[in-house]
Amino acid sequence: MAEWRLAVSMAGRCWAAAGLAVLALGTAGCAPLVIGGAAAGGAAVAYTEERGISGFASDAEIQAKINNLWFQHSMDMHSRLDMTVDQGRVLLTGKAKDAQMRLDAVRLAWQADGVKEVINEIQIDNESGILDSARDTWISTQLRGRLTFDKSIHSQNFSIDTVNGVVYLMGVAKSQEELDRAINHARSVANVQRVVNYVRVIG
Incomplete structure (x- = not known):
């Protein structure tokens, strides 16, 4: 005891x-x-x-x-x-x-x-519109697929957010070359108006 x-x-x-x-x-x-x-x-x-x-x-x-x-x-x-x-x-x-x-x-x-x-x-209380939201989701999905299948990119290190056709890339890149590849993928997706880069290069 x-x-x-x-x-x-x-x-x-x-x-x-x-x-x-x-x-x-x-x-x-x-x-x-x-x-x-x-x-x-x-x-x-x-x-x-x-x-x-x-x-x-x-x-x-x-x-x-x-x-x-x-x-x-x-x-x-x-x-x-x-x-x-x-x-x-x-x-x-x-x-x-x-x-x-x-x-x-x-x-x-x-x-x-x-x-x-x-x-x-994160959800948004007031979405801008069903069609705009669907288009933005489609862009993010397409870009996520391209990053995932590019063996030169560590896709899990990148966040993608699309608002009104503007793609926001965030995260960390192992090198400038990796970041440039990710940005080029984003620019090549249909309906993307521009790409805003918040990714840090740590390599």
Whole structure:
């Protein structure tokens, strides 16, 4: 019985230490560590069990940085949007007030060090129109296919957002050559008006 109580006590101290470490990360970023409340708390336990505290700490740092970038850019953005970070892959969700807010949210997410991929599932409250939205979706789908089948491009490192025929490329490129190939693919898709590049070259 004494041994069992000692084991429980030691386990409790370990979880308490982990909690303090995560809390420190959140306060260091001058912004809340999580937006999602109770659901995010459950994810934190899963992260710790599956990857260990070091893996969780890395994702927690990324989340804190993006939270801070969003908060500094717009309190409205910070309150409307949410995210999940898993091994450097960032899933963005929530409802933006317009297309510009969605673009800015993705652009800012890519600015955080350690981000490997941004998955944009942010919805817009007021879509411009069914036909325009369908055309933009078709452009993004065509471009995603071209990037995916180009073996010289790491397609998972690029985010694509199309608004009124304007393609916004965001993410990271291993070289200028890779970035140029991605831009050329975007320009070659039918109905593309222009290409706006927010990709960082890290090679």
